[in-house]
């Protein structure tokens with residue numbers, strides 16, 4: 001059986017930084033509240049351009065690392081909830097901007113679990129033997145749908161893009177080895193964006209009523225995210241006979257440091273074995289997990305042979321876990 005291995009990984013964070021002090025300057029909030037309740041200290045904002053620009057930059061870095069060109073890509077899958085436009089897909093725009101002239105591609109909507117959904121999808125095309133190079137990208141310009149006058153939302157999100165390249169594994173036992181994904185649409189009430197789609201097409205009213213921004217009942221999502229992330233991570237460990245000693249890193253979606261800590265606790269992992277960058281980027285939705293992989297691989301903390309449990313929870317509700325044995 002062919003296994004899909006991650007053979008390169010790249011991350012792009014735009015230059016502009018919004019720190020917690022910025023929000024203190026005009027919202028009823030404090031750096032102390034934000035850090036203790038979320039773990040976030042600052043986030044990046046894309047001032048010009050769109051999600052495709054975040055994705056293209058992440059893709060370029062990934063291809064450069066592997067030493068291949070855009071024309072070598074067979075398929076581009078982009079997980080995002082902030083596509084440049086409804087159509088064409090952001091994958092189409094990325095394909096064109098990148099010059100990936102031999103690739104087809106599509107967008108996938110899985111919110112904060114989008115990268116794991118896309119990874120699960122991408123791995124099938126490698127496992128089937130159909131394709132040899134699949135680019136899986138998580139990219140979101142969350143600033144485009146964030147209400148900066150709402151302290152419940154404004155402080156949480158940032159912009160970013162990150163990508164992995166999937167290729168057939170050269171060695172048995174390395175690569176994306178298992179994946180579990182869940183969907184429960186009853187969660188829609190707690191986390192959604194009401195306006196802009198076919199349910200509430202854009203009108204003056206939808207704009208006046210702030211329906212083009214993220215709505216989140218934070219407390220409700222928190223409760224289910226803590227359980228969902230931990231349960232799926234434990235299930236991945238159980239199915240693959242992994243003890244906490246065997247897991248080099250938990251790679252969690254970066255929505256809230258307290259959710260991350262509680263997932264690590266349930267898995268019996270000390271925080272040194274948990275990938276964290278929420279302090280510097282906030283919640284970049286589909287980009288969080290691959291951005292962690294890129295940073296830890298980039299500075300040498302992530303090594304070939306490391307067992308990783310990737311876990312995410314987000315709007316839908318969507319959630320999932322993935323077992324990866326790092327191959328580069």
Ligand code: UT7
Nearest residue numbers: 029030033037112151152218219221222225255256313314
């Ligand atoms: O990534 C997709 C999935 N999303 C998540 O996983 C997010 C899950 N939820 C969370 O991370 C947390 O619920 C939040 C960080 C969003 C909020 O933290 P919380 O501890 O659940 O706070 P809360 O919503 O229960 O609010 C507690 C209090 C409220 O005041 P009252 O009603 O008790 O007077 C809020 O109004 O904190 C208030 N509050 C703030 N205070 C200062 C909310 N935001 C702020 C703020 N600064 N920025």
